[in-house]
Amino acid sequence: MTKNLVIVESPAKAKTIEGFLGKDFVVKSCFGHVMDLAKKDLGVDIENGFLPRYIISPEKKKVVAELKKKASDAEVIWLASDEDREGEAIAWHLVAALDLDESRTKRIVFHEITKSAILEAIENPRKIDKNLVDAQQARRVLDRLVGFELSPVLWKKIKPSLSAGRVQSVAVRLIAEREEEIRNFSAVSSYRVQADFILDDDKKKSKVTAELNKRFSEKEEAIAFLEKCKAALFAVEEIDTKPAKKSPAPPFTTSTLQQEASRKLGFSVANTMRVAQQLYESGKITYMRTDSVNLSQMAIGMAKEEITRSFGPEYVKTRQYTTRTKGAQEAHEAIRPTYLIHRNIEGDNSQKRLYDLIWKRTIASQMSDAILEKTNITIGISTTKEKFIARGEVIKFDGFLKVYMESKDDDDDENQEGMLPPVSNGDKMIAQEIQAQQKFTQHLPRYTEASLVKKLEELGIGRPSTYAPTISTIQKREYVIREDREGIVRQYSMIRLKGTKITEEVKTENTGFEKAKLYPTDIGNLVNSFLMQYFVNILDYNFTATVEEEFDEIAEGKLVWNKMIHDFYYPFHAQIEETLETSKKVSGEKMLGLDPLSGLNMYVRIGRYGPMVQLGETDPENKPRFASLKKGQSIDTITLEEALDLFKLPRPLGDYEDSEVIVSTGRFGPYVKHNSAFVSLAKSDDPMTIDLERAIELITEKRKKETEKTIREFPENADMKILNGRYGAYISFKKQNYKIPKSKDPKELTLEDCLVIVKETEPSKPGRTSRKKK
């Protein structure tokens, strides 16, 4: 008999809390939401006041059954889900799913996982806040209505299986629009002038690098300036020294952790979350999905101690940060080490590196400001009114910089500011060399996964638990692709004045190289422009912020949730109907030109299976030829020549073992076909240029792998095989696969052993990756 059953969302949290409470308490977790709208139809009864049709989520049936059993023999059930609208809804769903009666059900909340916080929560139970639940219902129903009415429009007007939603469609819009801006950008160049001086009277001949306070747009102006410098005298005219300070960044939230792990460690958003989850589950950090920068008093106390011990009391400056993020719900603490005293942890390399980052960020957030001194030295030129400026920065007290410095997205540090030598007004300077270098303006940077998360968070779109899944959805739908792209080589000119000689040199630089950046695909662009044309209100960057305000009103009891949904739905639904009626099917079709050989028209468009080219008209008499675009090609940029190349496949390479070898490209990329066997080409192979020799090499390799795949065969029974797969050895029998018990050595198994295993074990179910049956 359990006296008290406490239900929290996360199992790791359950374990911790159980330790704080006495033996009269059992703590279990419900693993997040247990109920959701039915997936069939809309899951919402529109005619009946938008009544949601809830079901217990199929994957939660087991959890619910277990909790129900535990609850039935508990005296009091404490619902301790998070204190935000999703958490409130979870508590409410638990009441329904577990069939709890009000008299023995209590709702409690806490913001930090400490004994005192939990005990205090137990002392102050409350009832479920129905207004907050209603705000969640409004959020849920709105997302369902938008997603499930918008997506089918895309199926009809563009292509099946596409998706649209309040969050993902805005994410795609951001990327598509940024690419558009970059396409329209044209770089403008100007000449930046820098001089290397030495101090004339100084014995050490100290060096000073200074930049001219003016850039020249034309090369002639830069040369004219250098001409004036030939006979000029340079002297210090002004020294301006002023104090400055730098403050540490607040502790990590999900979004800032993803950004810093991306910049400092090169982690993808998904990888960061996976590693953080591992750290959380082993008790090393606090919860990793949070929008709060808040640290508990206990954590601040630990930080103070740790900083005093490691760096001295002058390095301590405790701070309580306030969350400014739009729509933040702050159900958790910031992400921090559970015990700041643990400087290092056990674990794999990724875990150690991410932990180190979290430790440093947390500690730094409670450290003193860095005190700096910034100095500007103005150097006059006797022959002209322009000035050279030398900038210096000296750290007087390092403070938090001893531990941690936040990275920036654009880290092209051109002016590294360091120490300047001591100078006085009037000091003479000698110019060793003056360079005018042609510089180009830069377009806005493309989004990385992490900088997209940052932007979404700024717009108040998405939640800590959905940033990583959203990023993966828009890539899975092939709206967006993450890739590296080569830069281009560009020429720039460098004009130097040394002594009295001016020389000009044309140099080259590589520009525009991109690493792991997000690009819109053809489908992404097409879907985005369609949605922008017909549903600009949903794609509006302020749409979420506006509905969030209404959700807040619902939570405050000032607005009835289904009234809000009613007011949103009917105009929106009319828009859907109108679009279905008036808009044409779109494919982004363009004519590229004429095939010089056949005289047929070449078109490029989005087909049922993605971007494609079509040679000839759609005509039942003379069917056109089709070909898919290759990876990396786009309907925006493909040329007629490239399109013609696509029809050069399949290409016969010659004969091998008396049958023809053909190279072509299919659903899964380029391949070589020989007899009825297919071999995929390597990344480095090009189907247009591959020769017979290389193709035979690929075929032989594949055959070798095939033989290695078989561990054992039995002459007595051809159906029975022991094969080596991705997850180790397994038994294959009559097209079914069976696991081999860990206790058995696959090499030692006899045919009899195998037959026993086949008879006694269930065949492995085909995985999610296998093709669906038609």
Next chain:
DNA sequence: CAGTGAGCGAGCTTCCGCTTGACTT
């Protein structure tokens, strides 16, 4: 797994936000 792309029509796809395992050939 492997050269699809017409048109018909069945039946399917799809949202966001909370949580982790179960499982893959």
